[in-house]
């Protein structure tokens with residue numbers, strides 16, 4: 491049951507022991523109004539922060555009386571925070587994909603999404619009818635602002651107006667793959683790496699590399715040894731690494747319309763992970779190396795040291811917060827806590843290419859997600875990783891931020907306290923200071939007031955808490971990923 495809260499539908503179903511976390515359901519409620527206003531700023535806005543933070547995530551979970559059943563199922567909504575002249579302008583706008591427009595016109599959901607089947611029984615769910623919602627990441631490139639899903643091609647956006655510009659071609663012209671929402675930007679060259687997936691009798695990967703001016707530098711097609719669902723991947727100067735984790739979709743069940751894509755997947759830890767090390771030049775065949783079973787949403791970074799690859803990421807022993815009838819990402823939409831039995835620990839693969847061996851190490855066993863890197867360190871050796879973190883308990887909904895020095899193991903944290911949710915913190919470099927100085931911009935939800943805010947933290951002084959807090963007039967649903975576009979990029 492959703493109750494109106496301003497323009498946002500807030501699910502306030504209460505159930506016993508879950509009452510103290512019921513406020514989290516605002517992360518999965520619809521934001522039906524598109525805003526444009528200047529929110530109140532508390533604290534001190536750093537003068538050097540000049541540019542726009544773009545964020546993407548699901549913004550609509552209800553239509554025509556039907557509610558989605560999973561946190562990953564909402565239509566993509568872009569939020570923009572424009573920092574200029576000591577003020578911040580806030581806007582939100584849905585990505586006008588054909589799916590969004592078709593259902594808007596119908597006044598109801600008509601198409602299946604990852605977990606929520608289309609209404610009407612078997613027929614509307616037979617075959618692959620999942621369309622892009624362009625609702626996972628936003629990536630600013632010199633030529634375009636892109637909104638990515640994990641289905642088909644990305645959508646272009648006008649960075650000034652947030653107007654949807656339609657599907658944008660990436661990769662080789664003759665390839666129709668579903669490009670992963672996570673892309674990699676080589677900090678040395680500015681080249682942009684994308685990875686597409688084509689499911690079929692065998693899973694095929696399509697790797698594409700674009701120059702900063704958009705030109706396609708190279709592309710290759712690689713057959714995977716097994717089907718696996720993965721969300722993010724690694725790149726180094728010479729390699730791309732894909733972790734084929736043992737979360738396997740059943741295409742027969744999905745295509746027959748018997749199961750949603752998510753519900754067709756099984757976690758099979760007995761199979762372990764299989765790391766595919768792909769030569770970016772295409773000169774060598776991919777190397778396949780086994781590793782312990784581990785579920786990864788997000789990579790931090792990877793780099794080469796001689797003939798060794800170091801790859802840091804957040805890993806889980808089980809993805810039960812994501813798949814299954816009681817998964818936390820599903821029960822959140824019913825206003826209750828569900829399964830989330832393993833923490834996202836910060837882990838490292840040390841891949842010895844000479845010995846053909848993978849060693850997995852734990853850098854921090856505490857709860858983390860949404861790894862963020864100083865962009866200038868991408869594909870090179872890094873020292874710091876920035877994460878969301880939970881101050882207590884095993885939960886995928888976090889209330890703090892952490893900076894980990896992967897060389898010394900030092901972990902600096904700040905918690906907003908129980909009753910506050912903090913999302914991914916985008917790192918913005920302070921061009922006037924040393925290289926690891928900058929700001930972390932994290933979109934939070936205050937459960938006490940049911941209002942969202944953007945916290946601005948000094949990246950190297952996390953323990954001081956936010957230096958500024960931009961107070962929105964309403965809650966916003968969970969925004970997965972963001973991108974900073976400096977004013978100098980205009």
Ligand SMILES: [Fe+2]
Pocket residue numbers: 626671672721722787788970971
């Ligand atoms: Fe992601």
